[in-house]
Amino acid sequence: MIKNCNLLLMEIYSTLLHYFGPRDWWPADSRLEIIVGAILTQAVSWKNVEKAIANLKGAEVLDIELLHRIDENELAELIKPALYHRQKAKKVKAMIDFIYREYQADLDSMKSDDLQTLRLKLLSVWGVGPETADSILLYACEKKIFVVDAYTSRIFSRIGLLDGKSGYDEVQSFMQTYLPPQLDIYNEYHALIVALGAGYCRKTNPLCKKCPIMSYCKYSLNWQDN
Ligand code: SF4
Numbered sequence: 474m475i476k477n478c479n480l481l482l483m484e485i486y487s488t489l490l491h492y493f494g495p496r497d498w499w500p501a502d503s504r505l506e507i508i509v510g511a512i513l514t515q516a517v518s519w520k521n522v523e524k525a526i527a528n529l530k531g532a533e534v535l536d537i538e539l540l541h542r543i544d545e546n547e548l549a550e551l552i553k554p555a556l557y558h559r560q561k562a563k564k565v566k567a568m569i570d571f572i573y574r575e576y577q578a579d580l581d582s583m584k585s586d587d588l589q590t591l592r593l594k595l596l597s598v599w600g601v602g603p604e605t606a607d608s609i610l611l612y613a614c615e616k617k618i619f620v621v622d623a624y625t626s627r628i629f630s631r632i633g634l635l636d637g638k639s640g641y642d643e644v645q646s647f648m649q650t651y652l653p654p655q656l657d658i659y660n661e662y663h664a665l666i667v668a669l670g671a672g673y674c675r676k677t678n679p680l681c682k683k684c685p686i687m688s689y690c691k692y693s694l695n696w697q698d699n
Pocket of ligand 1: 628631632673674675679680681682684685686687690691692693
């Protein structure tokens with residue numbers, strides 16, 4: 474079983490990488506931009522986030538000190554395209570306050586904290602759940618932790634490797650058990666899953682006939698005219 478899962482996960486990875494090419498994820502110019510993006514992307518598509526980030530850059534406030542000083546309402550207006558903007562402005566401010574309080578606004582110091590300690594601290598910040606925390610850990614802090622999202626659960630349940638009821642921790646543990654513990658693979662695999670989930674393995678009417686990993690997928694055996 475272990476060997477099969479190892480092989481299968483890596484075959485799927487290679488197939489997706491060959492099909493989509495390297496995703497260069499996370500698309501950001503700085504660690505701070507990744508951290509802010511990880512909050513803004515909650516419950517919305519990346520296109521919304523891009524517009525909000527562009528607004529922050531246009532207003533020249535994508536800087537830790539400026540985000541600390543900016544009025545919350547002003548921040549909310551700038552990130553409006555990311556939706557739920559008032560709540561997200563609060564979350565961004567809470568995260569920036571946390572970085573000031575715990576690391577004296579030094580992202581290098583934050584990055585040097587050990588994985589489990591930093592994860593617990595991030596999860597204690599208001600508005601930060603496991604997916605946001607792990608996105609920050611993996612992409613902004615280069616920690617070896619697999620980021621799980623709704624696409625991960627859906628795709629690997631449909632393939633037949635998960636039962637569809639597994640929670641975040643179970644899915645993460647499954648991926649980390651069977652994948653080589655390599656930062657580059659964790660980084661790329663999550664991005665490839667996002668590409669597959671957004672473009673093919675949709676919640677309803679998945680495009681199985683065009684899917685690059687159809688041959689690995691149990692669900693595709695049942696497709697009709699999708
Ligand atoms: S074959 Fe269909 S259900 Fe399976 S991963 Fe691809 S799109 Fe999703």
